[in-house]
Amino acid sequence: MPLRHALIATAALTLLTAAHAQTAAPVEARNAWVRASVPGQSGTGAFMTLTARQGLRLVGASSPVAGVVEVHEMRLEGDVMRMRALPGLDLPAGKAVELKPGGYHVMLLDLKSTLAKDSRVPLTLRFTDARGAASELALTVPVAATAPGAAPGAAADHAGHGAHKH
Numbered sequence: 001m002p003l004r005h006a007l008i009a010t011a012a013l014t015l016l017t018a019a020h021a022q023t024a025a026p027v028e029a030r031n032a033w034v035r036a037s038v039p040g041q042s043g044t045g046a047f048m049t050l051t052a053r054q055g056l057r058l059v060g061a062s063s064p065v066a067g068v069v070e071v072h073e074m075r076l077e078g079d080v081m082r083m084r085a086l087p088g089l090d091l092p093a094g095k096a097v098e099l100k101p102g103g104y105h106v107m108l109l110d111l112k113s114t115l116a117k118d119s120r121v122p123l124t125l126r127f128t129d130a131r132g133a134a135s136e137l138a139l140t141v142p143v144a145a146t147a148p149g150a151a152p153g154a155a156a157d158h159a160g161h162g163a164h165k166h
């Protein structure tokens with residue numbers, strides 16, 4: 001039955017393609033973290049450094065812990081910090097783009113629960129390339145109060161931590 005064989009071959013090829021796409025992520029995400037929230041808080045930010053292998057655009061994201069996830073920019077307008085949603089964030093090939101407090105971030109809105117420090121949050125980023133082809137990167141992001149491994153001086157609240165050494 002040649003037709004049946006052809007169908008099976010097509011299915012196998014599709015599976016191989018999917019597996020390959022998972023191992024060769026189009027974007028590397030480093031130092032990802034989500035800022036912990038307090039009870040009643042409706043939104044929080046996710047931060048990371050993204051490096052795309054080929055030019056891509058971050059066009060959206062989703063997470064089971066948030067009703068809405070947007071790509072945001074925070075910047076100073078006059079002397080007021082304002083946040084706005086971006087239709088997309090360009091990731092030039094091979095260039096590290098930093099998403100950090102006070103700058104670009106992924107905004108989790110309509111939080112469905114409190115995000116406790118040291119828990120983890122699934123976050124899927126969506127990209128398109130120059131031809132409009134879509135890709136995704138699924139992350140599991142640690143929740144923290146401040147940026148993990150922040151450079152000395154970057155975290156102003158270190159003073160309150162005492163002298164615990166592990």
Ligand SMILES: [Cu+2]
Binds near residue numbers: 045072073083105107
């Ligand atoms: Cu925001």
